[in-house]
Amino acid sequence: MAIGNLLSESGNSDFENDDSSTINNVVNRSIKRGKKGDSSTISREMAMDVHVEAERKRREKLNHRFYALRSVVPYVSKMDKASLLGDAVTYINELKAKIKNLESKLIEPQKKHILMEQHDSHSASSTIVTEQYGANNKSLFSSNGARNGMEIEVKIIGSEGVIRVQSMDMNYPCTRLMNAMKELKFQIYHASISSVKDLLLQDIVIRVPEEFLNEEMLKSAIISKLSVIEN
Amino acid sequence: MAIGNLLSESGNSDFENDDSSTINNVVNRSIKRGKKGDSSTISREMAMDVHVEAERKRREKLNHRFYALRSVVPYVSKMDKASLLGDAVTYINELKAKIKNLESKLIEPQKKHILMEQHDSHSASSTIVTEQYGANNKSLFSSNGARNGMEIEVKIIGSEGVIRVQSMDMNYPCTRLMNAMKELKFQIYHASISSVKDLLLQDIVIRVPEEFLNEEMLKSAIISKLSVIEN
DNA sequence: CGAAACACGTGAGAC
DNA sequence: TGTCTCACGTGTTTC
Numbered sequence: 001m002a003i004g005n006l007l008s009e010s011g012n013s014d015f016e017n018d019d020s021s022t023i024n025n026v027v028n029r030s031i032k033r034g035k036k037g038d039s040s041t042i043s044r045e046m047a048m049d050v051h052v053e054a055e056r057k058r059r060e061k062l063n064h065r066f067y068a069l070r071s072v073v074p075y076v077s078k079m080d081k082a083s084l085l086g087d088a089v090t091y092i093n094e095l096k097a098k099i100k101n102l103e104s105k106l107i108e109p110q111k112k113h114i115l116m117e118q119h120d121s122h123s124a125s126s127t128i129v130t131e132q133y134g135a136n137n138k139s140l141f142s143s144n145g146a147r148n149g150m151e152i153e154v155k156i157i158g159s160e161g162v163i164r165v166q167s168m169d170m171n172y173p174c175t176r177l178m179n180a181m182k183e184l185k186f187q188i189y190h191a192s193i194s195s196v197k198d199l200l201l202q203d204i205v206i207r208v209p210e211e212f213l214n215e216e217m218l219k220s221a222i223i224s225k226l227s228v229i230e231n
Numbered sequence: 232m233a234i235g236n237l238l239s240e241s242g243n244s245d246f247e248n249d250d251s252s253t254i255n256n257v258v259n260r261s262i263k264r265g266k267k268g269d270s271s272t273i274s275r276e277m278a279m280d281v282h283v284e285a286e287r288k289r290r291e292k293l294n295h296r297f298y299a300l301r302s303v304v305p306y307v308s309k310m311d312k313a314s315l316l317g318d319a320v321t322y323i324n325e326l327k328a329k330i331k332n333l334e335s336k337l338i339e340p341q342k343k344h345i346l347m348e349q350h351d352s353h354s355a356s357s358t359i360v361t362e363q364y365g366a367n368n369k370s371l372f373s374s375n376g377a378r379n380g381m382e383i384e385v386k387i388i389g390s391e392g393v394i395r396v397q398s399m400d401m402n403y404p405c406t407r408l409m410n411a412m413k414e415l416k417f418q419i420y421h422a423s424i425s426s427v428k429d430l431l432l433q434d435i436v437i438r439v440p441e442e443f444l445n446e447e448m449l450k451s452a453i454i455s456k457l458s459v460i461e462n
Numbered sequence: 463c464g465a466a467a468c469a470c471g472t473g474a475g476a477c
Numbered sequence: 478t479g480t481c482t483c484a485c486g487t488g489t490t491t492c
Contacts, residue, residue: 054467055487056484082289088319179406281480471486
Protein backbone atom coordinates (compact mmCIF):
# COMPACT_ATOMS: atom_id res chain seq x y z
CA MET A 1 0.00 0.00 0.00
CA ALA A 2 0.97 3.51 -0.28
CA ILE A 3 3.42 3.74 -2.98
CA GLY A 4 4.89 7.11 -3.44
CA ASN A 5 2.25 9.37 -4.56
CA LEU A 6 3.48 11.03 -7.59
CA LEU A 7 0.90 13.28 -8.97
CA SER A 8 -1.34 12.45 -6.13
CA GLU A 9 -3.50 15.47 -6.51
CA SER A 10 -6.48 14.99 -4.36
CA GLY A 11 -7.35 11.37 -4.17
CA ASN A 12 -6.53 10.86 -0.59
CA SER A 13 -9.90 9.89 0.65
CA ASP A 14 -10.16 9.41 4.30
CA PHE A 15 -9.28 5.80 4.54
CA GLU A 16 -7.51 5.12 7.66
CA ASN A 17 -3.90 5.03 6.92
CA ASP A 18 -3.21 5.84 10.41
CA ASP A 19 0.06 7.52 10.74
CA SER A 20 -0.28 11.00 9.64
CA SER A 21 2.88 11.96 11.35
CA THR A 22 5.48 9.65 10.04
CA ILE A 23 5.97 9.91 6.38
CA ASN A 24 4.22 13.17 6.62
CA ASN A 25 3.19 14.46 3.33
CA VAL A 26 5.31 17.31 2.42
CA VAL A 27 3.86 16.86 -0.95
CA ASN A 28 3.49 19.66 -3.31
CA ARG A 29 0.49 20.63 -1.50
CA SER A 30 1.44 24.18 -1.64
CA ILE A 31 0.69 25.07 -5.12
CA LYS A 32 -1.82 27.56 -3.98
CA ARG A 33 -1.69 31.05 -5.35
CA GLY A 34 0.55 31.45 -8.27
CA LYS A 35 0.65 35.14 -8.20
CA LYS A 36 -0.53 37.79 -5.96
CA GLY A 37 -0.12 41.34 -5.09
CA ASP A 38 3.59 41.69 -4.66
CA SER A 39 3.54 44.52 -2.25
CA SER A 40 3.76 43.64 1.39
CA THR A 41 1.60 40.60 1.35
CA ILE A 42 4.29 38.12 2.19
CA SER A 43 3.54 37.90 5.85
CA ARG A 44 -0.07 37.71 4.87
CA GLU A 45 0.61 34.65 2.82
CA MET A 46 2.60 33.01 5.53
CA ALA A 47 -0.16 33.59 7.99
CA MET A 48 -2.54 32.14 5.49
CA ASP A 49 -0.37 29.12 5.15
CA VAL A 50 -0.40 28.41 8.82
CA HIS A 51 -4.09 28.85 8.84
CA VAL A 52 -4.56 26.35 6.07
CA GLU A 53 -2.36 23.91 7.85
CA ALA A 54 -4.19 24.33 11.11
CA GLU A 55 -7.51 23.77 9.49
CA ARG A 56 -6.20 20.67 7.82
CA LYS A 57 -5.06 19.40 11.19
CA ARG A 58 -8.41 20.06 12.69
CA ARG A 59 -10.20 18.21 9.94
CA GLU A 60 -7.88 15.29 10.34
CA LYS A 61 -8.53 15.11 14.04
CA LEU A 62 -12.24 15.24 13.57
CA ASN A 63 -12.14 12.45 11.05
CA HIS A 64 -10.11 10.29 13.38
CA ARG A 65 -12.73 10.75 16.03
CA PHE A 66 -15.39 9.80 13.56
CA TYR A 67 -13.53 6.64 12.84
CA ALA A 68 -13.13 5.91 16.52
CA LEU A 69 -16.81 6.38 17.04
CA ARG A 70 -17.52 4.06 14.18
CA SER A 71 -15.42 1.40 15.85
CA VAL A 72 -17.49 1.39 19.03
CA VAL A 73 -20.93 1.58 17.52
CA PRO A 74 -21.75 -1.98 16.55
CA TYR A 75 -23.82 -1.54 13.49
CA VAL A 76 -23.77 1.59 11.45
CA SER A 77 -26.35 1.56 8.78
CA LYS A 78 -24.62 3.63 6.23
CA MET A 79 -21.23 5.00 5.67
CA ASP A 80 -21.94 8.67 5.88
CA LYS A 81 -21.29 10.81 8.87
CA ALA A 82 -24.82 11.88 9.60
CA SER A 83 -26.00 8.29 9.79
CA LEU A 84 -23.13 7.46 12.04
CA LEU A 85 -24.05 10.19 14.46
CA GLY A 86 -27.68 9.18 14.39
CA ASP A 87 -26.88 5.56 15.04
CA ALA A 88 -24.53 6.51 17.83
CA VAL A 89 -27.31 8.39 19.55
CA THR A 90 -29.76 5.51 19.30
CA TYR A 91 -27.11 3.10 20.43
CA ILE A 92 -26.35 5.13 23.51
CA ASN A 93 -30.00 5.22 24.36
CA GLU A 94 -30.24 1.48 23.95
CA LEU A 95 -27.34 0.95 26.28
CA LYS A 96 -28.89 3.24 28.82
CA ALA A 97 -32.18 1.41 28.67
CA LYS A 98 -30.42 -1.87 29.06
CA ILE A 99 -28.57 -0.66 32.10
CA LYS A 100 -31.72 0.58 33.67
CA ASN A 101 -33.30 -2.76 33.03
CA LEU A 102 -30.43 -4.70 34.53
CA GLU A 103 -30.30 -2.51 37.55
CA SER A 104 -33.93 -2.90 38.34
CA LYS A 105 -33.59 -6.61 37.87
CA LEU A 106 -30.71 -6.63 40.23
CA ILE A 107 -32.29 -4.72 43.02
CA GLU A 108 -35.52 -6.64 42.98
CA PRO A 109 -34.44 -9.93 44.54
CA GLN A 110 -33.79 -9.02 48.11
CA LYS A 111 -33.40 -12.47 49.48
CA LYS A 112 -30.22 -14.05 50.60
CA HIS A 113 -28.11 -11.60 48.81
CA ILE A 114 -24.56 -12.48 48.50
CA LEU A 115 -23.82 -9.17 47.14
CA MET A 116 -20.52 -8.48 48.61
CA GLU A 117 -18.26 -9.38 45.83
CA GLN A 118 -16.68 -6.03 45.96
CA HIS A 119 -14.30 -6.33 48.79
CA ASP A 120 -11.87 -3.63 48.32
CA SER A 121 -13.96 -1.10 46.56
CA HIS A 122 -16.42 -0.29 49.23
CA SER A 123 -15.96 3.29 48.38
CA ALA A 124 -19.05 4.45 50.17
CA SER A 125 -22.17 4.59 48.11
CA SER A 126 -22.12 1.03 47.00
CA THR A 127 -25.31 1.91 45.33
CA ILE A 128 -25.45 2.26 41.70
CA VAL A 129 -22.53 3.87 40.18
CA THR A 130 -24.49 6.44 38.31
CA GLU A 131 -22.90 9.26 36.57
CA GLN A 132 -19.60 8.61 35.17
CA TYR A 133 -16.46 10.30 35.73
CA GLY A 134 -14.99 12.75 38.06
CA ALA A 135 -15.99 15.96 36.57
CA ASN A 136 -14.05 17.44 39.36
CA ASN A 137 -12.37 19.70 36.97
CA LYS A 138 -13.30 23.25 36.79
CA SER A 139 -10.29 24.65 38.38
CA LEU A 140 -7.97 22.01 37.18
CA PHE A 141 -4.72 23.68 36.53
CA SER A 142 -5.39 24.04 32.92
CA SER A 143 -4.36 27.27 31.42
CA ASN A 144 -1.83 27.05 28.74
CA GLY A 145 1.50 28.65 28.62
CA ALA A 146 2.77 28.95 32.12
CA ARG A 147 6.18 27.54 31.76
CA ASN A 148 6.52 25.60 34.92
CA GLY A 149 10.22 25.93 35.47
CA MET A 150 11.64 23.10 33.46
CA GLU A 151 15.29 22.47 33.97
CA ILE A 152 16.86 20.59 31.13
CA GLU A 153 20.18 18.89 31.02
CA VAL A 154 21.59 17.22 27.96
CA LYS A 155 24.50 14.91 27.53
CA ILE A 156 25.79 13.27 24.40
CA ILE A 157 27.85 10.15 24.54
CA GLY A 158 28.74 8.72 21.21
CA SER A 159 25.55 8.27 19.28
CA GLU A 160 23.38 8.30 22.35
CA GLY A 161 21.98 11.22 24.23
CA VAL A 162 20.69 11.59 27.73
CA ILE A 163 17.98 14.11 28.42
CA ARG A 164 17.31 14.91 32.00
CA VAL A 165 14.42 17.11 32.91
CA GLN A 166 13.28 18.37 36.25
CA SER A 167 10.08 20.32 36.62
CA MET A 168 6.98 20.97 38.63
CA ASP A 169 4.50 18.16 38.29
CA MET A 170 1.80 20.25 36.73
CA ASN A 171 0.14 20.06 33.38
CA TYR A 172 1.69 16.72 32.58
CA PRO A 173 5.24 17.62 31.70
CA CYS A 174 5.86 14.00 30.76
CA THR A 175 3.18 14.15 28.12
CA ARG A 176 4.62 17.35 26.83
CA LEU A 177 8.11 15.95 26.72
CA MET A 178 6.99 12.82 24.94
CA ASN A 179 5.19 14.89 22.39
CA ALA A 180 8.39 16.79 21.83
CA MET A 181 10.30 13.55 21.36
CA LYS A 182 7.80 12.46 18.80
CA GLU A 183 7.85 15.67 16.88
CA LEU A 184 11.61 15.69 16.85
CA LYS A 185 11.46 12.11 15.65
CA PHE A 186 13.94 10.95 18.26
CA GLN A 187 14.21 7.26 18.74
CA ILE A 188 13.78 6.44 22.38
CA TYR A 189 15.93 3.75 23.90
CA HIS A 190 14.78 4.13 27.42
CA ALA A 191 12.87 6.49 29.64
CA SER A 192 12.24 6.74 33.33
CA ILE A 193 9.83 9.09 35.02
CA SER A 194 9.50 9.58 38.74
CA SER A 195 7.30 11.82 40.74
CA VAL A 196 8.52 12.86 44.12
CA LYS A 197 6.35 15.27 46.02
CA ASP A 198 5.46 17.99 43.57
CA LEU A 199 8.56 17.50 41.50
CA LEU A 200 8.79 15.39 38.39
CA LEU A 201 12.04 13.88 37.22
CA GLN A 202 12.43 12.54 33.74
CA ASP A 203 15.38 10.77 32.20
CA ILE A 204 15.34 9.81 28.58
CA VAL A 205 17.95 8.02 26.54
CA ILE A 206 17.71 8.54 22.81
CA ARG A 207 19.62 7.97 19.68
CA VAL A 208 21.01 11.31 18.59
CA PRO A 209 20.44 12.11 14.93
CA GLU A 210 23.59 13.10 13.14
CA GLU A 211 22.52 16.61 12.44
CA PHE A 212 22.90 17.49 16.08
CA LEU A 213 26.55 18.19 16.39
CA ASN A 214 26.72 19.02 20.04
CA GLU A 215 24.77 19.13 23.23
CA GLU A 216 23.86 22.75 22.90
CA MET A 217 22.12 22.18 19.60
CA LEU A 218 20.24 19.24 20.94
CA LYS A 219 19.16 21.09 24.00
CA SER A 220 17.93 24.14 22.18
CA ALA A 221 16.04 22.02 19.73
CA ILE A 222 14.25 20.35 22.59
CA ILE A 223 13.52 23.60 24.32
CA SER A 224 12.09 25.21 21.27
CA LYS A 225 9.93 22.20 20.58
CA LEU A 226 8.69 22.23 24.12
CA SER A 227 7.73 25.82 23.88
CA VAL A 228 5.70 25.14 20.80
CA ILE A 229 3.71 22.22 22.09
CA GLU A 230 0.40 23.12 23.50
CA ASN A 231 -0.75 21.29 26.48
CA MET B 232 -24.19 38.47 18.08
CA ALA B 233 -26.96 40.72 17.39
CA ILE B 234 -28.79 39.88 14.38
CA GLY B 235 -27.64 40.48 10.96
CA ASN B 236 -29.64 40.14 7.89
CA LEU B 237 -30.65 43.58 7.24
CA LEU B 238 -33.42 43.11 4.88
CA SER B 239 -31.36 42.30 1.89
CA GLU B 240 -32.69 44.83 -0.50
CA SER B 241 -34.38 42.19 -2.53
CA GLY B 242 -33.25 42.23 -6.04
CA ASN B 243 -34.08 38.87 -7.40
CA SER B 244 -36.46 37.33 -4.98
CA ASP B 245 -35.64 33.83 -5.88
CA PHE B 246 -37.46 31.39 -3.75
CA GLU B 247 -34.72 30.97 -1.36
CA ASN B 248 -36.91 30.58 1.58
CA ASP B 249 -34.41 28.96 3.93
CA ASP B 250 -36.51 27.41 6.56
CA SER B 251 -33.68 27.30 8.93
CA SER B 252 -34.93 25.06 11.61
CA THR B 253 -32.70 25.67 14.50
CA ILE B 254 -31.63 28.86 15.95
CA ASN B 255 -30.93 31.89 13.99
CA ASN B 256 -28.53 31.68 11.23
CA VAL B 257 -27.13 35.00 11.23
CA VAL B 258 -25.33 35.07 8.03
CA ASN B 259 -26.33 37.45 5.43
CA ARG B 260 -26.46 34.94 2.72
CA SER B 261 -27.61 36.19 -0.54
CA ILE B 262 -25.04 38.56 -1.62
CA LYS B 263 -23.50 36.06 -3.89
CA ARG B 264 -22.64 37.17 -7.35
CA GLY B 265 -23.48 40.71 -7.94
CA LYS B 266 -23.53 40.72 -11.65
CA LYS B 267 -22.08 38.60 -14.29
CA GLY B 268 -22.10 37.77 -17.89
CA ASP B 269 -25.69 37.30 -18.78
CA SER B 270 -25.29 35.14 -21.80
CA SER B 271 -25.35 31.41 -21.35
CA THR B 272 -24.02 31.21 -17.88
CA ILE B 273 -27.37 31.42 -16.27
CA SER B 274 -27.97 27.72 -16.07
CA ARG B 275 -24.51 27.41 -14.66
CA GLU B 276 -25.34 29.79 -11.95
CA MET B 277 -28.58 28.13 -11.15
CA ALA B 278 -26.91 24.79 -10.89
CA MET B 279 -24.35 26.33 -8.65
CA ASP B 280 -27.03 27.78 -6.53
CA VAL B 281 -28.75 24.49 -6.01
CA HIS B 282 -25.47 22.95 -5.09
CA VAL B 283 -24.81 25.59 -2.53
CA GLU B 284 -28.24 25.11 -1.11
CA ALA B 285 -27.88 21.36 -0.92
CA GLU B 286 -24.61 21.61 0.83
CA ARG B 287 -26.09 24.04 3.27
CA LYS B 288 -28.83 21.57 3.98
CA ARG B 289 -26.36 18.81 4.57
CA ARG B 290 -24.34 20.89 6.98
CA GLU B 291 -27.48 21.78 8.86
CA LYS B 292 -28.40 18.14 9.23
CA LEU B 293 -24.99 17.19 10.47
CA ASN B 294 -25.04 19.92 13.06
CA HIS B 295 -28.41 18.82 14.20
CA ARG B 296 -27.05 15.34 14.80
CA PHE B 297 -24.18 16.79 16.71
CA TYR B 298 -26.63 18.57 18.89
CA ALA B 299 -28.57 15.37 19.44
CA LEU B 300 -25.44 13.54 20.42
CA ARG B 301 -24.57 16.25 22.85
CA SER B 302 -27.92 15.78 24.50
CA VAL B 303 -27.35 12.12 25.27
CA VAL B 304 -23.77 12.28 26.42
CA PRO B 305 -23.91 13.35 30.02
CA TYR B 306 -20.76 15.28 30.43
CA VAL B 307 -18.92 16.80 27.56
CA SER B 308 -15.66 18.26 28.55
CA LYS B 309 -15.52 21.06 26.09
CA MET B 310 -17.80 22.61 23.62
CA ASP B 311 -16.06 21.73 20.42
CA LYS B 312 -17.00 18.91 18.13
CA ALA B 313 -13.86 16.86 18.44
CA SER B 314 -14.17 16.71 22.22
CA LEU B 315 -17.78 15.75 21.87
CA LEU B 316 -16.95 12.81 19.65
CA GLY B 317 -14.14 11.72 21.90
CA ASP B 318 -16.29 11.87 25.00
CA ALA B 319 -19.05 10.00 23.21
CA VAL B 320 -16.66 7.16 22.49
CA THR B 321 -15.48 7.09 26.07
CA TYR B 322 -19.02 7.18 27.33
CA ILE B 323 -20.12 4.31 25.13
CA ASN B 324 -17.27 2.20 26.37
CA GLU B 325 -18.15 2.98 29.92
CA LEU B 326 -21.73 1.97 29.35
CA LYS B 327 -20.55 -1.26 27.83
CA ALA B 328 -18.29 -1.99 30.76
CA LYS B 329 -21.09 -1.21 33.13
CA ILE B 330 -23.44 -3.57 31.37
CA LYS B 331 -20.88 -6.29 31.44
CA ASN B 332 -20.40 -5.70 35.08
CA LEU B 333 -24.09 -5.82 35.86
CA GLU B 334 -24.61 -8.92 33.82
CA SER B 335 -21.86 -10.81 35.52
CA LYS B 336 -23.33 -9.73 38.79
CA LEU B 337 -26.69 -10.99 37.75
CA ILE B 338 -25.58 -14.33 36.51
CA GLU B 339 -24.66 -15.68 39.81
CA PRO B 340 -28.02 -16.57 41.19
CA GLN B 341 -27.61 -19.02 43.99
CA LYS B 342 -24.03 -19.66 44.47
CA LYS B 343 -23.65 -20.11 48.13
CA HIS B 344 -19.99 -20.08 47.67
CA ILE B 345 -18.09 -16.98 48.01
CA LEU B 346 -16.45 -17.63 44.81
CA MET B 347 -14.76 -14.41 44.67
CA GLU B 348 -14.80 -13.70 40.99
CA GLN B 349 -12.76 -10.80 42.00
CA HIS B 350 -9.81 -12.34 43.59
CA ASP B 351 -9.37 -15.13 41.25
CA SER B 352 -7.83 -13.01 38.62
CA HIS B 353 -9.45 -14.83 35.85
CA SER B 354 -12.48 -12.73 35.37
CA ALA B 355 -10.80 -10.84 32.63
CA SER B 356 -8.99 -8.81 35.14
CA SER B 357 -5.71 -8.76 33.49
CA THR B 358 -6.61 -9.91 30.11
CA ILE B 359 -4.80 -9.05 27.02
CA VAL B 360 -6.33 -7.11 24.32
CA THR B 361 -4.42 -7.26 21.15
CA GLU B 362 -7.08 -5.94 19.02
CA GLN B 363 -6.57 -4.29 15.76
CA TYR B 364 -9.04 -1.83 14.64
CA GLY B 365 -12.65 -2.30 15.27
CA ALA B 366 -15.14 -2.74 12.52
CA ASN B 367 -14.18 -6.31 12.04
CA ASN B 368 -15.35 -7.34 15.40
CA LYS B 369 -18.79 -8.57 15.89
CA SER B 370 -19.65 -8.98 19.49
CA LEU B 371 -21.44 -6.20 21.19
CA PHE B 372 -19.08 -5.96 24.02
CA SER B 373 -15.45 -5.43 24.11
CA SER B 374 -15.09 -3.64 20.93
CA ASN B 375 -12.08 -1.64 21.63
CA GLY B 376 -9.98 -0.35 18.86
CA ALA B 377 -6.48 -0.53 20.11
CA ARG B 378 -4.00 0.34 17.49
CA ASN B 379 -0.86 -1.31 16.28
CA GLY B 380 -1.19 -4.42 18.36
CA MET B 381 -1.02 -2.96 21.80
CA GLU B 382 -1.26 -5.46 24.56
CA ILE B 383 -2.50 -3.88 27.70
CA GLU B 384 -2.47 -5.29 31.15
CA VAL B 385 -3.95 -3.59 34.17
CA LYS B 386 -3.65 -4.33 37.81
CA ILE B 387 -5.12 -2.50 40.75
CA ILE B 388 -3.56 -2.75 44.16
CA GLY B 389 -5.21 -0.61 46.73
CA SER B 390 -5.30 2.90 45.43
CA GLU B 391 -2.55 2.33 42.94
CA GLY B 392 -2.73 0.93 39.49
CA VAL B 393 -0.14 -0.64 37.27
CA ILE B 394 -0.48 -0.28 33.56
CA ARG B 395 1.71 -2.46 31.45
CA VAL B 396 1.77 -2.03 27.74
CA GLN B 397 3.64 -3.94 25.10
CA SER B 398 3.55 -2.85 21.50
CA MET B 399 5.42 -2.36 18.30
CA ASP B 400 7.76 0.58 18.48
CA MET B 401 6.11 2.52 15.73
CA ASN B 402 4.42 5.86 15.77
CA TYR B 403 5.55 6.64 19.25
CA PRO B 404 3.27 4.55 21.40
CA CYS B 405 4.78 6.16 24.47
CA THR B 406 3.65 9.55 23.32
CA ARG B 407 0.24 8.19 22.68
CA LEU B 408 0.04 6.53 26.06
CA MET B 409 1.20 9.63 27.85
CA ASN B 410 -1.40 11.65 26.04
CA ALA B 411 -3.99 9.18 27.21
CA MET B 412 -2.77 9.50 30.78
CA LYS B 413 -3.07 13.21 30.54
CA GLU B 414 -6.54 13.18 29.08
CA LEU B 415 -7.70 10.74 31.71
CA LYS B 416 -6.16 13.02 34.30
CA PHE B 417 -4.31 10.17 35.95
CA GLN B 418 -1.64 11.11 38.37
CA ILE B 419 1.56 9.36 37.49
CA TYR B 420 3.74 8.05 40.24
CA HIS B 421 6.29 6.36 38.09
CA ALA B 422 6.88 5.27 34.55
CA SER B 423 9.45 3.20 32.80
CA ILE B 424 9.84 2.77 29.08
CA SER B 425 12.20 0.39 27.38
CA SER B 426 12.80 -0.32 23.77
CA VAL B 427 14.08 -3.74 22.89
CA LYS B 428 14.49 -4.48 19.25
CA ASP B 429 11.25 -3.42 17.63
CA LEU B 430 9.22 -3.91 20.75
CA LEU B 431 8.37 -1.21 23.22
CA LEU B 432 7.59 -1.99 26.83
CA GLN B 433 5.91 0.51 29.05
CA ASP B 434 5.13 0.28 32.74
CA ILE B 435 3.24 3.02 34.45
CA VAL B 436 2.20 3.33 38.07
CA ILE B 437 -0.66 5.68 38.72
CA ARG B 438 -3.05 6.66 41.39
CA VAL B 439 -6.41 5.16 40.55
CA PRO B 440 -9.31 7.60 40.81
CA GLU B 441 -12.15 6.29 42.93
CA GLU B 442 -14.63 6.12 40.14
CA PHE B 443 -12.80 3.18 38.65
CA LEU B 444 -14.19 0.32 40.60
CA ASN B 445 -12.24 -2.49 39.05
CA GLU B 446 -9.53 -3.33 36.62
CA GLU B 447 -11.88 -3.85 33.76
CA MET B 448 -13.24 -0.36 33.97
CA LEU B 449 -9.81 1.12 34.21
CA LYS B 450 -8.59 -0.85 31.29
CA SER B 451 -11.46 -0.04 29.01
CA ALA B 452 -11.16 3.62 29.83
CA ILE B 453 -7.54 3.53 28.81
CA ILE B 454 -8.26 1.63 25.65
CA SER B 455 -10.99 3.91 24.55
CA LYS B 456 -8.84 6.93 25.18
CA LEU B 457 -6.04 5.38 23.20
CA SER B 458 -8.33 4.73 20.30
CA VAL B 459 -9.36 8.32 20.22
CA ILE B 460 -5.96 9.88 20.32
CA GLU B 461 -4.60 10.62 16.97
CA ASN B 462 -0.94 10.29 16.51
C1' DC C 463 -1.26 39.33 17.16
C1' DG C 464 -1.96 34.41 17.19
C1' DA C 465 -4.43 30.28 17.92
C1' DA C 466 -8.67 27.65 17.83
C1' DA C 467 -13.11 26.61 16.22
C1' DC C 468 -16.69 27.14 13.02
C1' DA C 469 -19.54 27.95 8.65
C1' DC C 470 -19.29 28.87 4.08
C1' DG C 471 -18.86 28.17 -1.05
C1' DT C 472 -16.76 25.28 -4.34
C1' DG C 473 -14.61 21.28 -7.04
C1' DA C 474 -14.63 16.45 -7.32
C1' DG C 475 -16.02 11.55 -7.08
C1' DA C 476 -19.68 8.02 -6.66
C1' DC C 477 -23.91 5.90 -8.08
C1' DT D 478 -28.32 12.76 -16.12
C1' DG D 479 -28.74 15.03 -11.26
C1' DT D 480 -28.09 14.01 -6.36
C1' DC D 481 -25.37 12.99 -2.31
C1' DT D 482 -21.23 13.19 0.30
C1' DC D 483 -16.84 14.66 1.18
C1' DA D 484 -12.37 17.55 1.49
C1' DC D 485 -10.47 21.74 0.76
C1' DG D 486 -9.16 26.70 1.36
C1' DT D 487 -10.94 30.72 3.14
C1' DG D 488 -13.39 34.48 5.97
C1' DT D 489 -14.88 35.37 10.49
C1' DT D 490 -15.34 35.26 15.39
C1' DT D 491 -13.72 34.48 20.15
C1' DC D 492 -10.43 34.50 23.64
